[in-house]
């Protein structure tokens with residue numbers, strides 16, 4: 001599955017800790033990230049990650065475009081709810097698209113734990129089935 005990993009600055013260390021803890025699971029999937037988050041995750045975990053632009057420079061929008069193309073299966077986005085972001089409209093747009101396309105989204109560690117454990121147990125396999133069916137319907 002295609003998984004996007006994103007964290008605002010004050011949450012980046014939490015995301016690194018989280019991805020390190022579940023590295024064995026993430027290793028089996030295709031990973032994407034916004035620029036700085038991806039760079040730090042690659043350095044700290046050694047995982048292969050496709051990096052988009054940095055969030056304020058359009059990275060959230062690039063991930064949003066992937067969602068609109070039905071090419072993202074899960075978004076883990078550790079948001080900082082206590083700091084204003086210059087690109088807040090981009091952040092809101094990304095979260096909105098997750099709802100439009102019913103993409104599983106975790107915005108904090110507690111929800112991310114459940115999603116990642118669910119991933120391991122196959123609880124998200126419906127996404128693959130759904131995607132296949134939609135391709136057949138074309």
Ligand SMILES: O=C(CO)COP(=O)(O)O
Pocket residue numbers: 006007008009033034035036037038053054055056059060091
């Ligand atoms: O700002 C972000 C998400 O909105 C994250 O961007 P970076 O990973 O480039 O810091």
